[in-house]
Amino acid sequence: MNIKDTKMCFGCGKENEFGLQLEFSLTKGKAMAEFTLKPRFQGWNDIAHGGIVATILDEAMAWAIKSFTIKAVTAEMNVKYKKPTPIGKPLKVIGNVLKSKGRAIFTKAKIMDEDEILATATATYIKINGRDLNEEND
Numbered sequence: 001m002n003i004k005d006t007k008m009c010f011g012c013g014k015e016n017e018f019g020l021q022l023e024f025s026l027t028k029g030k031a032m033a034e035f036t037l038k039p040r041f042q043g044w045n046d047i048a049h050g051g052i053v054a055t056i057l058d059e060a061m062a063w064a065i066k067s068f069t070i071k072a073v074t075a076e077m078n079v080k081y082k083k084p085t086p087i088g089k090p091l092k093v094i095g096n097v098l099k100s101k102g103r104a105i106f107t108k109a110k111i112m113d114e115d116e117i118l119a120t121a122t123a124t125y126i127k128i129n130g131r132d133l134n135e136e137n138d
Helices: 048-066 133-137
Strands: 024-026 032-035 071-081 090-101 104-112 117-129
Touching: 024 048, 024 071, 032 048, 048 090, 048 104, 048 117
Parallel strands: none
Antiparallel strands: 024 032, 032 090, 071 117, 090 104, 104 117
C-alpha cells in the first residue's frame, strides 16, 4: 500500500476548511498539539462530539509514529471518555509510541484541559513503510 500525505486530511490538513487543522510539535515517539474546538464539532450543546474526540486522539498517535518517519494506519483503537470535552476552551492532546513488534506499533494518547484528563486512547497501528522503530532508536 502506498499512502501519501495530503493537505486535505480532516485532522491536520491546512487546506481542509471543514477539518480540525491540528498542528503537532514532535519529539521522537511523541506528538503534542494545542487547540480550541469550534462549535461545528459539537454533539450536545458546548460538548465535542465523541467521534471528533476519537479523531483527535487517533491523529495524535499517528503523528507520534510519524516522528520516526514511519507511516502507519490504525488497526484497532480503544477510547475512554472520562469527562465531556468542551467546545471553545483551550485543550491539549499528547500522543506517545509505547513499543513495536513486527509491523505492529502500540500507542497511547490523552486529551486534557488545564486541570484534568478528558479522554484517553490506546491503539495498534500497522506499519506501511519505513524502518522498524528499534532501528530508529539505535
